[in-house]
Amino acid sequence: MKPLSESKALIKLDAIRTEFAGDIRRSYENKAKPCATCETPGACCLDEHFVNVRITRLEAKAIGNALKSMPSKLKEKVYLRIENAVEKYGLDGRSFENYACPLFEKGIGCLVHEIAKPLPCIAHACYERKEDLPPDQLLTEKETEIANLNERVYGELTLLPLPVAVKQILRTSL
């Protein structure tokens, strides 16, 4: 597999995310409940029995970069939530515990919505009919593209719960 620099891979990752988000918006999202009308905004992100998003190191790097550019007070709050989530839910990368996502900020929403949202989160919405959901294959194809990018940069692939992956990145880049 041809090696790739991290900075180039981050640009390609952004392109994959943007294309995927466009596909979802154009072909599926109009059949789902609009989040703007949600009576419980963020219930999906804060449900500790539901969220189990696992991400690559490259995606964690993109999220880490997004967090670093946030105002200091917000950044400190999120860093603390990440630490707490790892501890509270016993996340270690070897088990499959669910967690409430530390990237959800009340009054704002997903802090990485535009810039580094993981693909399963982009695909997620509240659909009434199962047949209206985006096909799993669409997500799998794009996740495979990201996994390949990740391997070209780091030479290995480990999917970790988002709080663990981001905590590791922040630890090595602060």
Ligand code: SF4
């Ligand atoms: S995905 Fe569903 S639960 Fe989450 S904010 Fe949108 S409508 Fe609400």
Ligand code: SF4
């Ligand atoms: S990354 Fe964003 S959309 Fe995904 S669970 Fe966390 S707050 Fe929600």
